[in-house]
Amino acid sequence: MRAFLLRRLLQAIPVLLGVTALTFLLLQLAPGDVLTTLAQNPMVSAETLDSLRRRFGLDQPWYVQYLLYLRNIVLRLDFGESFARHQPVFAVLREGLGNTLVLATAAAVVTWGLAIPLGVWAAARRGRPADRVLTAVASASLAVPELLSGLLLLLFAARSGWFPIGGMHSPGWERMAWGARMLDVARHLALPALVVGLVPLAARMRQMRSSLLDVLHQEYVTAARARGLSERRVLFRHALRNALNPMITLFGFTLGALVSGSFVAEVVFAWPGLGRITVEALQSEDRYLVMGAVVMSTLVLMAGNLIADLMLVVADPRMRDV
Amino acid sequence: MSEPAGRALRALQRNRVASAAAWVLGALYVLAALGPFLAPYAEDSIDRSRFYHPPQRLRWLDASGRLHASPFVYATRLADAREWTYVDDPAAPLPVRWLVHGEPYALLPGVRSDLHLFGLDAGRVNVLGTDPLGRDVLSRLLYGARISLTVGLVGIAITLTLGLALGGIAGFAGGWVDAALMRLSELLLSIPGLYLLIALRSAFPATLPPGRAYLAIVAILSVIGWAALARVIRGMTRAIRNTEYVAAATALGAGPARVLVRHVLPNTFSFVIVAATVAVPGYILGEVFLSFLGVGVQEPAASWGNMLGQARSLRVLTSFPWLLAVPAAAIFVTVMAFNLLGDGLRDALDPRGAGEGRGR
Numbered sequence: 190m191r192a193f194l195l196r197r198l199l200q201a202i203p204v205l206l207g208v209t210a211l212t213f214l215l216l217q218l219a220p221g222d223v224l225t226t227l228a229q230n231p232m233v234s235a236e237t238l239d240s241l242r243r244r245f246g247l248d249q250p251w252y253v254q255y256l257l258y259l260r261n262i263v264l265r266l267d268f269g270e271s272f273a274r275h276q277p278v279f280a281v282l283r284e285g286l287g288n289t290l291v292l293a294t295a296a297a298v299v300t301w302g303l304a305i306p307l308g309v310w311a312a313a314r315r316g317r318p319a320d321r322v323l324t325a326v327a328s329a330s331l332a333v334p335e336l337l338s339g340l341l342l343l344l345f346a347a348r349s350g351w352f353p354i355g356g357m358h359s360p361g362w363e364r365m366a367w368g369a370r371m372l373d374v375a376r377h378l379a380l381p382a383l384v385v386g387l388v389p390l391a392a393r394m395r396q397m398r399s400s401l402l403d404v405l406h407q408e409y410v411t412a413a414r415a416r417g418l419s420e421r422r423v424l425f426r427h428a429l430r431n432a433l434n435p436m437i438t439l440f441g442f443t444l445g446a447l448v449s450g451s452f453v454a455e456v457v458f459a460w461p462g463l464g465r466i467t468v469e470a471l472q473s474e475d476r477y478l479v480m481g482a483v484v485m486s487t488l489v490l491m492a493g494n495l496i497a498d499l500m501l502v503v504a505d506p507r508m509r510d511v
Numbered sequence: 512m513s514e515p516a517g518r519a520l521r522a523l524q525r526n527r528v529a530s531a532a533a534w535v536l537g538a539l540y541v542l543a544a545l546g547p548f549l550a551p552y553a554e555d556s557i558d559r560s561r562f563y564h565p566p567q568r569l570r571w572l573d574a575s576g577r578l579h580a581s582p583f584v585y586a587t588r589l590a591d592a593r594e595w596t597y598v599d600d601p602a603a604p605l606p607v608r609w610l611v612h613g614e615p616y617a618l619l620p621g622v623r624s625d626l627h628l629f630g631l632d633a634g635r636v637n638v639l640g641t642d643p644l645g646r647d648v649l650s651r652l653l654y655g656a657r658i659s660l661t662v663g664l665v666g667i668a669i670t671l672t673l674g675l676a677l678g679g680i681a682g683f684a685g686g687w688v689d690a691a692l693m694r695l696s697e698l699l700l701s702i703p704g705l706y707l708l709i710a711l712r713s714a715f716p717a718t719l720p721p722g723r724a725y726l727a728i729v730a731i732l733s734v735i736g737w738a739a740l741a742r743v744i745r746g747m748t749r750a751i752r753n754t755e756y757v758a759a760a761t762a763l764g765a766g767p768a769r770v771l772v773r774h775v776l777p778n779t780f781s782f783v784i785v786a787a788t789v790a791v792p793g794y795i796l797g798e799v800f801l802s803f804l805g806v807g808v809q810e811p812a813a814s815w816g817n818m819l820g821q822a823r824s825l826r827v828l829t830s831f832p833w834l835l836a837v838p839a840a841a842i843f844v845t846v847m848a849f850n851l852l853g854d855g856l857r858d859a860l861d862p863r864g865a866g867e868g869r870g871r
Contacts, residue, residue, distance in 0.1 A: 203694075204697070204698065204701050207694070207698040208698060208701065208702055211698060211702075211710075212710050215710055215711060215713060215714040216713060216714065218714040219713060219714050219715065219716065220716055332846065332847055332850050333843070334792075334796050334799075334842065334843075334846055336796065336799065336800060336803065336819070336842075337839050337842060337843055340819065340822065340823075340835055340839060341835075341839070343823075343828060344828050344832065344835060347825055347828035347829045348828070348829060354825055354828070446703075448703065449703030449704065449705060449706065452703075452705040452706075453705070453800070456804070457823075464705065464706075467706060467709050468709065468804055471709050471712060471713050471804075471806060472717075472804070472805065472806065474713075474717055476713070479709065479710060479713050480710075482706065482709075483702060483706045483707070483709070483710045486702070486703045486706040487701055487702050487703065487706070490701065490702075490703050491701065
């Protein structure tokens with residue numbers, strides 16, 4: 190177990206080096222440098238620009254700049270400065286990642302909380318109208334791009350007035366009581382979480398349905414029925430336990446997509462998460478922030494995959510020697 | 512046509528949903544090709560008297576109940592300049608004329624004309640309404656289709672070329688070439704897709720003229736797309752490399768390039784065709800997303816993405832919903848049609864498909 194973990198962590202190092210080098214290279218290709226936007230601001234003096242240039246090593250060749258960038262990340266978690274927000278990049282990323290995780294977790298709760306019961310229900314009613322309707326709705330939902338479902342729900346929010354349109358807090362949130370704050374965030378969370386969760390919900394429901402149908406065809410289920418157990422008891426006590434196993438594996442695999450899955454919803458609903466921050470950084474040519482966000486999102490993806498693998502190892506002893 | 516391809520085509524024809532999707536797509540591309548002729552106005556033609564004009568109904572019966580031989584619209588007048596509401600003037604029916612001369616355009620470079628399918632003698636008809644600058648939404652939809660629909664095809668063509676070439680070379684050459692290409696593809700696949708999209712976009716200047724923007728979008732999407740494809744092609748190439756007919760071709764004196772292009776890669780084609788069809792919606796949505804964010808195809812040029820981007824404000828959502836509905840419907844129909852066609856192709860080309868026996 191420890192060797193497995195160590196090996197995975199060591200394997201991550203070249204990938205991260207590659208990702209930082211790649212993003213660094215891409216930003217070198219763009220015209221100008223990190224200070225170009227700042228230099229257009231008449232309030233910023235030439236002396237300030239010069240001192241910034243020295244501080245970030247911009248007067249050095251690109252490979253020195255890259256090594257400097259890497260050293261600052263490794264030694265001090267210093268991803269550079271966001272010139273558009275006047276904040277260290279790491280502080281911006283940490284806040285964005287937190288908001289993204291709030292949204293992603295809410296979406297995951299919706300997804301799994303609905304997908305399992307709906308999948309079980311569809312499997313239990315196989316071939317009957319309820320199953321057909323659910324399966325058809327799921328197939329249709331899988332094809333709807335998030336950008337469209339997001340904008341349609343935004344239209345719904347704007348016309349009905351039942352939900353706030355975008356953002357994470359109402360004005361005056363800081364002065365609200367604790368309970369009112371929670372309620373306010375939940376109201377802002379509902380529609381974006383639905384957008385993030387819709388496609389995974391349809392996919393997981395179909396997987397749950399087929400997994401349970403597989404199990405229901407096995408002999409021990411027939412044996413349980415032959416013993417005269419009620420259909421309810423067969424389904425919940427005997428079949429469901431085994432049908433849930435593959436779903437646990439799937440849950441692990443979706444951990445990695447947790448952060449990237451909410452990107453579009455964040456942009457449409459102005460949710461202040463990592464995805465929205467990245468888009469804003471691109472639009473304001475805030476280069477250290479773009480680089481930091483790409484590195485951060487890759488890190489989270491890799492961490493998610495690692496946790497998923499660890500869950501597999503814990504759940505299945507046969508994986509321990511791999 | 513080769514035998515398996517013909518068999519797949521027949522299987523596809525029997526799949527009613529997939530063939531309907533293919534016809535819909537065909538129609539969409541014809542509409543896009545004829546766009547400037549079908550559009551009554553140019554994509555950037557501003558009408559300062561008709562900001563936010565709602566879609567106009569084509570009428571056949573006038574106020575006195577008389578049936579007209581050709582459709583007409585009522586002239587409209589701005590009723591409230593703050594809310595942008597317009598009222599019809601039933602006293603002034605404006606007949607829609609067919610094949611009218613209007614703004615000049617070029618269907619292809621060099622093919623110039625000023626003939627439009629329909630228009631009015633005076634004033635404008637906006638069947639799908641106008642945008643905040645009074646530009647005709649139908650015209651922008653048709654011009655935008657030329658960009659949004661071709662980005663997918665050009666992008667996928669480049670991705671396929673790259674994926675087949677690099678995957679084939681990696682699988683066939685092995686050694687350090689293989690290792691280097693595979694490490695590079697792993698690197699690209701380890702960055703979450705939309706973050707990679709933004710990172711790649713940041714390598715280009717913030718504002719781009721339409722032609723450059725188009726090329727940049729295609730380049731970005733191809734760089735993202737080739738990695739996954741190349742890895743599958745590499746795996747297939749390695750399997751095919753060890754077959755007897757490849758050994759036979761080599762024994763007959765064929766060089767590695769000839770073996771790769773003539774004997775190995777053709778055997779990956781049914782996979783490649785399905786993978787390409789399934790991937791097209793992703794490319795179309797990639798352009799839509801970038802233009803929606805304002806970093807893809809930029810105004811005044813039209814694309815479905817930047818049309819959708821106009822519909823983000825609360826004002827538009829509550830008062831001018833056609834600005835969202837029109838591009839959204841176009842995107843939805845296109846993406847759906849490609850998905851259904853892809854599913855149909857997968858069934859048709861799957862060698863284990865029911866009743867078809869083994870393909871190839």
